[in-house]
Each structure stands twice: as C-alpha cells, then as structure tokens.
C-alpha cells in the first residue's frame with residue numbers, strides 16, 4: 010500500500026492531490042458552483058447523471074467523504090404545481106421538489122423552476138399557481154408530471170387528474186390532492202439554473218376526510234410523499250410533535 014493510500018485510509022489528505030476528472034484539482038473544483046447540467050436531482054435531460062458519490066470524492070478529514078457542492082438537502086416535499094387559466098395561458102401541471110415554506114406571516118412559500126420549463130412562462134405571465142400536495146397513491150402521477158412537458162402533452166389527460174376552480178386564483182386545483190394551496194407570486198428571484206417564485210398563500214383547501222370530529226387536521230392519515238436523493242418515499246409513523254422535547258406540562262393535551 011502506498012503512503013498516500015495509507016494517509017487516505019486514516020482520513021488524512023494525500024501528500025499530492027489526485028487528479029480530478031478534467032484535470033481540475035479537487036479543492037479548486039469544490040470551490041465553485043457545479044455548472045454541469047444533469048447534476049440536479051430535478052433535471053432529467055442530462056442523460057446518465059454523474060452522481061455526487063462518484064469516485065472523485067476525497068476524505069473530509071472528519072471520517073466522512075467530502076463531495077462536490079450539490080443539492081443534497083433531504084427529504085424535501087414533492088408537489089404538483091398547477092398553473093394557467095388566465096392571460097391566455099393553458100392549464101398545466103409541473104412536478105416540483107425545490108419548494109419550501111419561507112414565511113409564516115404572511116404565509117409564503119417558494120418554488121424554483123428552470124426558465125426553460127413550459128410552466129415557467131405560464132407562471133411568469135399569470136403570477137399565480139396552486140401547490141397541490143400529493144399522496145402516496147399519486148406517486149406515479151407525480152413522476153409523470155415531471156417527465157412530460159405541457160408543451161406537447163395534456164397532463165390532465167395523461168394522468169387522469171381532475172381539476173376544480175379555486176377561490177382567489179384562476180389556476181385549477183387538483184381534486185385528488187388532499188391539500189391545495191393557492192398562491193400569488195410576490196417576487197421572482199433569478200438564482201442560476203432556477204428562478205425562485207416567492208409567493209403568498211392566499212387560500213388553503215383541505216379535504217374533509219383529513220379532519221376529525223373537532224375539525225383537527227389529521228395529516229398522518231394523508232399518506233404524504235417525500236422525496237430524497239431522486240427517490241420517492243411515503244411518510245413513516247409519527248415519532249414526536251412540536252415541543253415534545255421540552256415536555257411542557259399540557260403539551261400532549263393541547264394536541
């Protein structure tokens with residue numbers, strides 16, 4: 010075994026850095042955003058993707074592997090965003106994993122969409138959309154809406170998903186999803202590969218099947234989907250609740 014191999018096994022950097030693909034030294038390569046298409050988990054057009062666990066990783070010196078910067082936050086929600094129905098824009102559905110709550114008051118969320126997606130133009134024109142939260146049963150439809158473009162496919166016909174009118178936006182709600190969040194775009198931020206639409210949630214629709222007799226939302230019954238590292242998961246069993254670690258008196262009762 011070489012001295013460098015020994016050092017690597019012990020988690021210490023090699024004396025001379027190994028050549029990286031393309032001849033770029035690893036440290037330098039890590040120091041800049043990865044411009045390579047197809048690296049993102051949401052990009053299906055890059056052909057066979059180079060996964061970050063490719064063999065060009067080096068030791069972080071912490072007993073872990075040091076990988077290139079990548080979109081490794083997991084799990085994320087995966088949602089069906091419906092849009093269109095106003096300003097001569099067709100109704101469409103796009104699957105989005107780069108989404109999250111960004112403000113409580115006013116309630117706001119963001120979705121990040123590549124400019125070349127059909128839905129990007131629709132949302133830019135109408136400045137509104139609906140975030141529909143899918144269940145396990147809708148995993149296939151969710152994937153399909155992320156594989157086909159509304160430019161050449163009617164995704165309502167393709168998936169069998171049905172639509173209904175919202176309260177405050179012209180974009181349709183997806184009936185089969187138990188939660189629908191109507192959103193109005195407040196800001197568009199150009200980030201790089203994606204534009205982030207920061208939007209206010211202006212109405213929330215909840216399936217009555219998820220409400221108990223007292224009107225409490227029982228989301229555990231929804232069998233929600235999660236997305237991690239290019240794979241879909243169903244949410245597992247509840248293992249705690251907000252504040253359970255503090256064991257505040259009455260915390261359990263308040264739920």
Ligand SMILES: Cc1cc2nc3c(=O)[nH]c(=O)nc-3n(C[C@H](O)[C@H](O)[C@H](O)COP(=O)(O)O)c2cc1C
Nearest residue numbers: 051104105106107122123126127128155157158159
């Ligand atoms: C699980 C999954 C997550 C995705 N997340 C995103 C995303 O966050 N942003 C994005 O721009 N595209 C994302 N995509 C890709 C788009 O959904 C896909 O390109 C879709 O065909 C675009 O549809 P459209 O052209 O009708 O707008 C995702 C695809 C899948 C399967």
